[in-house]
Amino acid sequence: MLNSKYKIILASNSPRRRELLAGIDVDFEVRVIPDIDESYPPSLPVDQVAGFISQKKADAYLPTLHDDELVITADTVVIVGQEVLGKPADEEEARTMLHKLSGKTHQVTTGVCLVTRHHRESFSVTTDVTFKTLSDDEIDYYIRTYRPFDKAGAYGIQEWIGYIGVTSLHGSYFNVMGLPVQRIYEALNKC
Template identity: 60%
Template sequence: MEFNYKIILASNSPRRKELLSGLDLDYDIVVLPGIDESYPQDIKKEEVALYIAEKKAKAYKSLLTENSLLITADTVVVLGEKVLGKPIDELDAKDMLHQLSGKTHQVITGVCLTTKGKQKTFSVISDVRFSNLDDSEIEYYVSKYKPLDKAGAYGIQEWIGYVGVEYIGGSYFNVMGLPIQRLYQELKKF
């Protein structure tokens, strides 16, 4: 598939690279260090990922040329009223997995498509239910897979997803970090 834009993926995530590559598109990766991913505490939890994706787009805006299209994204895990981003350390990762154990949570990815003159944003929500995870499973996963770069401290495509995920409602790829089918549809419209 060909698009009229030079596509730029603003992400260091190997999962997002893998998913975007699955569309057979030519794209470049540009990563600016130190982008602030904070958000106002009074924002609705459903809007956090989109807020951060838009914030990332603003940081890259000056790099855009007339024919470039920037893709920024952010993924968060929402459990009840709590937003779980990336864990700060292994202890935090274990705590997050204990919180998710035996419960259903939402994975929300906000995506922002930006050109010099236009911006389109959307978010996708998937439901994920974990079985009850015991301490040894959580310890094993965190020590072996080091999920510190993943929202909610897990990658569904890794061991924990194989043994712990009972149910997914919605896009599996969204849970991986990029709702690729929806992204494709939005790129076609763009």
């Protein structure tokens, strides 16, 4: 359906991002993303963090890019108040993160970077997600069963905790899962 003059490359190790991009019926190839330093300046506004990291991921690819290639990178963070939550290091941190999200509305921002040798487009998309008050038992059960250490904010909306815990959502659901595919479709159509 989508015909780009570029060979599209998704630079991501995430199987979820692969599935999400496949959902817009575009031909693409997946390349592994090298380990990059995901740190960011402490003074950076919280809503710019995901965009900043997605650009770092894209920068890692630039030197190897051919003229006919377009690379897509992304980064997802959870923002609660003024705090940015990435992936939890262990059970303890996952528990702390889920307690912070319990009974509140938070933001999930995914930064996306589309890069060719001659052009760069980047944008961030934010979704508001509200959780009911989660009990200690629910939090412990979720962490024990689903091991959410590869997920920003220690949860996957597409997993049990999203089913039983999310009371409302404003914006793109797919953005929470890791890729704002509607916006990416629009951007690729213009390339």
